[in-house]
Amino acid sequence: MKPCSLLALMLIAAASSLHAEPMQWGDIRDGSLYLQADSADTLQLRWSPAWQSDANQEQLYLLQPDGQLLQQLDIRADQPYGQREIQLPAARGDYRLQVPGYSFRNFKVGHDRSTLAQFEPAKVHFSADVPSGVELYFRVAAGEQAQLAGKYYGGVSVLQATRLSDGQQVRLPLVEHPHYGQFDQSALPVAQQDEVWRLSLGGSGKVAFWLDGTANLFAQDLRQLHPLQWTPARVELRLKPQVRGPSPHLGIALPYAEPPSSTFELLRALGPQAANFYSFVDVIQQEPQREITFRRLYREDFKIERDITLLAGTGRRAVLDADSATLAGLDAWLADSVRLGNQGLHYLAFADEPNLNFPSYAAFAAYFAQMLEHTKANSDARAAGVRIAMPVSSRLLDGPFRIGAGQRRGIDWARQLLAEHGADIDALAWHEWMVRDLLATRRYRTSVRAAADLVGLDAQGRPRKALLLSQTNISSGPDLSPYQQDTHYAALWWTSVVINASQDGLLDMLNWFQAADEPEYPKGMLSQQDAQRFSLKPVAVAQQFIRQHWLGQVQALDNPSFEVDALALRDGQRHSLLGVAKTPRTQNVELGDASICQANPTLELLGADGRSRHTELHCSDGRASFQVPGETLFALTWKTL
Numbered sequence: 001m002k003p004c005s006l007l008a009l010m011l012i013a014a015a016s017s018l019h020a021e022p023m024q025w026g027d028i029r030d031g032s033l034y035l036q037a038d039s040a041d042t043l044q045l046r047w048s049p050a051w052q053s054d055a056n057q058e059q060l061y062l063l064q065p066d067g068q069l070l071q072q073l074d075i076r077a078d079q080p081y082g083q084r085e086i087q088l089p090a091a092r093g094d095y096r097l098q099v100p101g102y103s104f105r106n107f108k109v110g111h112d113r114s115t116l117a118q119f120e121p122a123k124v125h126f127s128a129d130v131p132s133g134v135e136l137y138f139r140v141a142a143g144e145q146a147q148l149a150g151k152y153y154g155g156v157s158v159l160q161a162t163r164l165s166d167g168q169q170v171r172l173p174l175v176e177h178p179h180y181g182q183f184d185q186s187a188l189p190v191a192q193q194d195e196v197w198r199l200s201l202g203g204s205g206k207v208a209f210w211l212d213g214t215a216n217l218f219a220q221d222l223r224q225l226h227p228l229q230w231t232p233a234r235v236e237l238r239l240k241p242q243v244r245g246p247s248p249h250l251g252i253a254l255p256y257a258e259p260p261s262s263t264f265e266l267l268r269a270l271g272p273q274a275a276n277f278y279s280f281v282d283v284i285q286q287e288p289q290r291e292i293t294f295r296r297l298y299r300e301d302f303k304i305e306r307d308i309t310l311l312a313g314t315g316r317r318a319v320l321d322a323d324s325a326t327l328a329g330l331d332a333w334l335a336d337s338v339r340l341g342n343q344g345l346h347y348l349a350f351a352d353e354p355n356l357n358f359p360s361y362a363a364f365a366a367y368f369a370q371m372l373e374h375t376k377a378n379s380d381a382r383a384a385g386v387r388i389a390m391p392v393s394s395r396l397l398d399g400p401f402r403i404g405a406g407q408r409r410g411i412d413w414a415r416q417l418l419a420e421h422g423a424d425i426d427a428l429a430w431h432e433w434m435v436r437d438l439l440a441t442r443r444y445r446t447s448v449r450a451a452a453d454l455v456g457l458d459a460q461g462r463p464r465k466a467l468l469l470s471q472t473n474i475s476s477g478p479d480l481s482p483y484q485q486d487t488h489y490a491a492l493w494w495t496s497v498v499i500n501a502s503q504d505g506l507l508d509m510l511n512w513f514q515a516a517d518e519p520e521y522p523k524g525m526l527s528q529q530d531a532q533r534f535s536l537k538p539v540a541v542a543q544q545f546i547r548q549h550w551l552g553q554v555q556a557l558d559n560p561s562f563e564v565d566a567l568a569l570r571d572g573q574r575h576s577l578l579g580v581a582k583t584p585r586t587q588n589v590e591l592g593d594a595s596i597c598q599a600n601p602t603l604e605l606l607g608a609d610g611r612s613r614h615t616e617l618h619c620s621d622g623r624a625s626f627q628v629p630g631e632t633l634f635a636l637t638w639k640t641l
Contacts (some may be wrong), residue, residue, distance in 0.1 A: 245505020
C-alpha cells in the first residue's frame with residue numbers, strides 16, 4: 001500500500017471514531033492532560049491504589065484555559081479507590097488536568113471524543129502504567145530536530161515510531177542503566193514539512209517516554225494534535241499592612257568537612273543563613289574537635305546564623321543505639337558546641353529520618369529518651385545555643401517510602417514525642433521530598449501550617465516550637481531527573497517552594513539538600529567539574545537572586561493566581577515583592593498600591609538564560625503594573641518614605 005493511501009485510511013478511521021465511545025486515558029501517574037472543549041463535556045475520573053496509597057493524600061488540579069484554578073481535587077489517604085465527575089464548560093483554549101508526580105494512585109480519565117486531548121508525559125520519571133498494544137500520535141514541525149526518548153522501568157521495553165507519510169520507522173529499545181538519570185534516546189529524521197508519527201509502546205506496565213526538540217505532546221487520535229494556546233493572564237495582587245511573621249533562614253546542607261577554598265566565593269554568592277550538617281558519632285569520638293574548624297568557618301566566615309546537626313554513623317548510617325560509642329560521640333559534639341561559644345542556635349537531632357529508618361516508633365522513642373537525658377545532663381550545652389529538634393522525619397503529612405508507611409507519618413511520630421517530652425523539645429523538624437511538580441508546591445504551605453497547628457501558637461501568634469524544614473529537594477535519594485535538577489526548572493521549583501513555605505511567617509529554617517553534587521547524588525546547588533572546580537547550577541542562580549531581595553519580615557499579600565507565586569517582604573522602609581511565573585504563559589501583574597509608584601520602584605527579572613535584567617514598570621491611576629514572561633522569576637523592590 002502506498003504511504004499516501006495509508007494516511008488517507010488513517011484519516012478516515014480517525015473521523016469515524018469521533019462518534020465512538022468516550023476516550024479513555026490511563027493509568028496516569030505523572031503528567032499533564034490538555035483538553036480543548038468546544039462544547040461542554042464531563043470528565044470521568046477514577047482512581048485505584050498503585051503503591052502506599054493508604055499513607056499518602058493527593059491533589060489533582062484542573063486549570064482553565066486562562067490558567068486559573070477551576071477545581072482542586074483532594075484525595076485523602078483513606079480513599080485508595082474513588083471516582084469523580086468534573087464538569088468541563090465549553091471554552092476557547094486548553095484546559096489542563098495535572099496529575100502531579102510522584103503519584104501513589106493510578107488515575108483513569110474519560111472524556112467525549114469531540115474534546116481534543118493531548119498528554120504531556122514527565123521526562124525520565126515514569127508517567128503511566130499501560131496495557132499492551134498502546135499507540136499514540138505526535139507531530140514534529142518542519143525543520144525540527146526531534147529526539148524520541150524513554151527509560152525502562154520493568155514494563156514497556158521498546159518504543160517504535162512510524163512516520164505516517166512514508167512508513168519510515170525508528171525503533172528505540174529501552175534498557176536498564178546503572179544511574180537513575182540515564183535513559184535511551186534516538187534522533188528522528190528532520191523533514192521539510194510537518195510530519196505526524198505513530199508511537200507504539202512495546203510491552204505493558206510502567207512506561208517513561210517523551211520528546212525533546214519538539215512539542216512533548218501525544219494524542220490517541222491524530223486529528224486531535226494541535227499547538228497549545230498559552231493565553232496571557234492577568235494577576236491582581238493586593239498588599240496588606242499586616243506583618244505575618246519573620247521570614248525563614250534560608251540555607252543548604254553543607255559537607256562534613258572544610259570545603260575547598262575554590263568554593264568559598266560561590267558559597268558566599270548563595271548567601272546561606274542556615275545549614276544542615278551531619279555528625280558521624282563513630283568519627284568524632286575517635287577524633288575529638290575534628291569538626292571545630294569547619295563549624296567555626298561556616299559560622300564566622302559565612303555568617304550562618306542557625307544550623308541543625310543530624311547524628312549518624314559513617315556514610316550517613318541512620319540507625320544508632322544509645323550505647324557507649326554513640327554517647328561518646330554525642331559528648332564530643334556537645335563539647336565542640338560549648339567550645340564554639342554562644343554564637344547563634346545549634347539544633348541537634350538524634351537521628352536522620354527515624355520514621356523511614358528505625359524498626360518502629362517504640363525503638364526510636366526509647367533511643368530518643370536516652371539521648372535526650374544524656375544531653376540534658378550537660379549543663380553548658382544550652383547556654384552555648386544547643387537546642388533539641390525532633391523527629392526530623394522523612395516527609396511530614398505523608399508516609400516515607402517503605403512498607404508500613406501508613407504507621408510512619410512524620411506528623412504522627414512528632415505528636416507522640418511531643419506528648420512524652422514536650423517541655424524538652426525546642427523544634428519540630430522534617431524533610432520534604434517528591435513534590436516534584438511546579439503546580440503542587442503549594443503543599444509546602446500546607447505542611448508548614450499543619451506543623452504550626454501541631455505545636456500550637458503562643459500569645460504573639462508564633463509557633464511554640466521552631467519549625468525547621470531542614471532538608472528538601474525535588475526528588476529523594478538518587479531518583480533524579482537531569483531535566484529538573486540541572487535546568488531552569490530547579491530555579492522555578494526552589495523559588496516556588498521558598499515562597500509557599502514562607503507565606504505565613506511561621507517557618508524558621510528552610511534548607512536545600514545539598515550544597516554540591518556528589519557522584520551518586522547530583523542534586524547540589526553547585527556542579528563539580530573536578531576536585532577544585534565548581535560552578536553555579538541554575539538553582540544556585542535562583543538562590544542568589546532570592547537572597548539579593550530577601551528581607552526580614554513577611555507581609556500579608558492576597559494573590560488569587562494559581563500559576564504565579566508571590567511573597568511580600570519588608571525590613572523597615574525597605575520592601576520586596578518576590579515572585580515566580582511557573583508556566584509558559586505571559587503574566588500581566590497589577591498592584592493596587594499608589595505608594596509603590598511614588599517610591600522609585602525597581603523591577604528585576606531572571607529567566608532561563610540565568611541573567612537578571614531590569615525591566616519597565618508602569619504606573620497609572622495609583623496602580624503599578626508590569627509584565628512577566630513565562631517561566632521567569634521577578635523581584636519588585638522599593639523604599640517607603
